[in-house]
Amino acid sequence: MKVLGxxxxxxxxxxxxxxxxxxxxxxxxxxQTRERIAAEQRAxxxxxxxxxxxxxxxxxxxLDDTLPAPVGEDKLKLAEPRSIYxxxxxxRVETVLVPARAxxxxxxxxxxxxxxxxxxxxxxxxxxxxRETPGLGDKVDRRKSDWIDDFAGRSLQNPxxxxxxxxxxxxxxxxxxxxxxxxxxxxxxxxxxxxxVKANEATLFAGGTTPAAAEAAPAVESGx
Amino acid sequence: MSExxxxxxxxxxLWKNNPALVQLLGLCPLLAVTASVVNAxxxxxxxxxxxxxxxxxxxxxxxxVSDAVRLPAFVMIIASAVTCTELLMQAxxxxxxxxxxxxxxxxxxxxxILGRADGYASxxxxxxxxxxxxxxxxxxxxxxxxxxxxxxxxxxxxxxADMDLLFGPAAxxxxxxxxxxxxxxxxxxxxxGAFIFTxxxxxxxxxxxxxxxxxxxxxxxAPVRGSKRVRVTGTIS
Numbered sequence: 001m002k003v004l005g006x007x008x009x010x011x012x013x014x015x016x017x018x019x020x021x022x023x024x025x026x027x028x029x030x031x032q033t034r035e036r037i038a039a040e041q042r043a044x045x046x047x048x049x050x051x052x053x054x055x056x057x058x059x060x061x062x063l064d065d066t067l068p069a070p071v072g073e074d075k076l077k078l079a080e081p082r083s084i085y086x087x088x089x090x091x092r093v094e095t096v097l098v099p100a101r102a103x104x105x106x107x108x109x110x111x112x113x114x115x116x117x118x119x120x121x122x123x124x125x126x127x128x129x130x131r132e133t134p135g136l137g138d139k140v141d142r143r144k145s146d147w148i149d150d151f152a153g154r155s156l157q158n159p160x161x162x163x164x165x166x167x168x169x170x171x172x173x174x175x176x177x178x179x180x181x182x183x184x185x186x187x188x189x190x191x192x193x194x195x196x197v198k199a200n201e202a203t204l205f206a207g208g209t210t211p212a213a214a215e216a217a218p219a220v221e222s223g224x
Numbered sequence: 225m226s227e228x229x230x231x232x233x234x235x236x237x238l239w240k241n242n243p244a245l246v247q248l249l250g251l252c253p254l255l256a257v258t259a260s261v262v263n264a265x266x267x268x269x270x271x272x273x274x275x276x277x278x279x280x281x282x283x284x285x286x287x288x289v290s291d292a293v294r295l296p297a298f299v300m301i302i303a304s305a306v307t308c309t310e311l312l313m314q315a316x317x318x319x320x321x322x323x324x325x326x327x328x329x330x331x332x333x334x335x336x337i338l339g340r341a342d343g344y345a346s347x348x349x350x351x352x353x354x355x356x357x358x359x360x361x362x363x364x365x366x367x368x369x370x371x372x373x374x375x376x377x378x379x380x381x382x383x384x385a386d387m388d389l390l391f392g393p394a395a396x397x398x399x400x401x402x403x404x405x406x407x408x409x410x411x412x413x414x415x416x417g418a419f420i421f422t423x424x425x426x427x428x429x430x431x432x433x434x435x436x437x438x439x440x441x442x443x444x445x446a447p448v449r450g451s452k453r454v455r456v457t458g459t460i461s
Contacts, residue, residue, distance in 0.1 A: 011293040018289075018297050022304035029308040033315035040318040131325075133259075136408055143386065178408045 045128075049085055051142065052115035052124035053095050058087035062097070067204070069099050075196035077101045077189070079109070084204065087115075093205045095123050098197060102189035106181045107131045110140065114151075114193040118205055121155040124148075125190055130182075137182035147174065147183070156194050164191040230355060237359025243336040244367035244422075245429050250334040253327045254368060255418035259379065262386050264372030266320045267327055268365030270309055272358065274331050275340065277305040279357030282345040298341045299332075306332045319389045336364055367425065374421050379413035381406025 042063060049062050066083035069076060082099040095117050102110040110130040115123035125148050132138045139145035150173060156164075165171025166184050175183045197204060243249045250271070257263045281301045289297045310328050313321045321328065331337070340360050345353035377383055381403035388396035411417045 007290070007292070011290055014289055015293050015296060015300075018300050022300050026304050026307050026311075029311045033311045036315040037311070037318075040315065044318060044322075129322075133410075133413055136410065136413065143389070178410055 048113060048126045048128055049097055049115075051126055052097060052113070053087040058089055058094060060086075060088040062087055073196070075100075075192040075199075077103050077192070086204070092118075094118055096197060096204045098193050098204075099128075100189050100193040100196075102185035104181070104185045104188070105130060105132055106137045106179065106185075107133065110182070110185060110189070112186065112189055112193075114190055116194060116197045119155075120194070120198060121153055121158075122151045122190065122194065125151045125186070127186070132182045133179065136176060136179040139176050139179070140182055140186050147176070148186070150174070151190055156191075156198060161191070164188070229352060233352065233356050234359050237356065237361075237363040238366065239363070239429075242363045242367065242429070243339075243360050244364050245426050247336070247339070249336040249339055250364060251422070253330060253334060254364075254371065255415055255422065257324065257327050258368055258371040258375055258418055259413050260376045260386065261369060261372040261384055262390050263323055264368040265365075266324050266390060267331075268361075268368045270313065270324065270328060271331055271334065271336070271368075272361030272365055274302070274305050274309055275337055275361040275364075276354055276357040277309075278302045278337055278341055279345040279353045280350065281305070282341040283348060283350045283353035286346045286348075294346060295338075295342065298338060298346070302337050302341065303332050317390075323389055336360060371418065371421055371425065374425075375412045375417055377402060378421075379409050379417065381408075 046063055053062070062085045065086045065088065067086065069078055069082045069084045071078050071081050076099065078099060078101050084099065085097040086093045087095040087097065095115050097113050097115045100112045100114055102112060108131045110132070111128040112125060113128055114125050117123050126142055127140045127148065130138065130141065132140065139147050142148055159172045163171045164173075164187060166173045166175040166180060166187055168175055168180050169184065171187065173183060173187050237243075241247060244251075244254055253267055253271075257267045278298075278301055282298055285297070285301075306329060309331070310321070313324075313328065340357060344356045348356070373383060376385065381401065383400045383402060384398040387398045388394070391398075412421070
């Protein structure tokens with residue numbers, strides 16, 4: 001009995017020592033890489049946003065001018081809190097970048113960000129995260145194909161709401177060979193985002209709610 | 225003597241005891257990420273790194289840990305090696321981290337790694353264990369990349385697409401379109417295709433092996449024909 005107790009104690013101590021050592025190792029790596037990872041994530045997010053609104057087209061810091069995007073909202077269908085980014089020029093909101101989620105992708109949800117200009121036209125759409133079939137459905141990703149550029153310049157009037165569909169469903173948007181479900185989901189999510197922006201136009205494009213806008217306000221008055 | 229050991233280790237990891245084709249270990253990531261070469265290569269590199277790290281660490285502590293608790297200790301080592309790899313990849317290869325997604329943390333559950341830790345590194349010196357890890361990782365990686373290439377060719381008619389995600393913008397032009405206007409072959413890209421192509425690779429390996437064996441057997445028999453000793457020893461069927 002005594003021997004058993006000793007071996008349990010010894011093994012327990014060895015395992016605890018291991019737990020401590022590995023925890024220290026992970027904590028050390030985490031602390032070493034934490035800042036770099038945060039910077040990479042921010043940069044990746046900003047890259048996606050800047051593809052829609054080029055740097056020349058706005059003069060504020062996109063990542064610092066945000067509105068909360070509501071979770072559980074019927075049109076955006078977000079699963080977790082995200083941010084709506086606003087691109088301003090001379091203090092006036094020119095483009096809003098709205099996160100949206102297409103829950104009906106071929107393999108799970110597709111996360112999008114949709115840029116909408118002041119006049120209701122699409123500035124651009126980008127897929128942030130997806131798990132669509134490589135080589136087929138993943139063509140919605142701008143890195144794989146330029147299909148998604150087709151949205152730029154469209155609006156709820158162009159085409160008419162009934163035609164915001166893929167060709168197979170008698171709409172105007174191309175589907176991919178071998179993959180209809182993915183583009184169908186993305187087209188529908190983009191249309192819903194446009195409807196959301198239209199319904200919330202006043203709040204989204206309102207100026208003067210951030211310090212950046214307040215500073216820029218005089219410039220607007222003296223302008224044309 | 226020692227050269228023999230290293231030669232045997234290489235032969236074992238790369239061919240005779242290949243983790244993917246003979247031991248059939250780590251099939252979950254093997255089947256899931258091999259839809260293209262770039263994904264396969266990413267996972268191969270991460271697995272190789274973890275395998276070398278864990279084999280080294282396990283070999284270092286092999287005399288400290290008692291038999292009763294060795295497995296939990298190994299799992300802790302492997303899990304922390306994987307977590308560190310994940311953090312490092314997130315910091316220094318963010319794009320690749322995004323591609324591999326869930327399969328990176330799942331390396332922890334890859335049986336190749338625990339198998340080599342328990343089966344080899346826990347009873348062999350440091351140098352050999354690290355080398356064994358490298359060879360097993362390489363053997364696994366070669367199969368991953370081969371499978372990725374086959375599925376990419378049959379699935380999309382091209383090879384080396386999107387290599388820039390791994391090797392920077394210069395690699396964007398590496399893509400080779402083998403067949404213009406290829407109609408995508410869905411089966412090759414979806415999981416069933418992975419099973420079929422893995423099966424074909426295993427069959428090919430077995431065929432090569434049996435060919436080698438036949439030739440070796442023929443060579444062994446030839447010189448003893450006519451010798452009297454052959455009637456007294458050995459088996460004649």
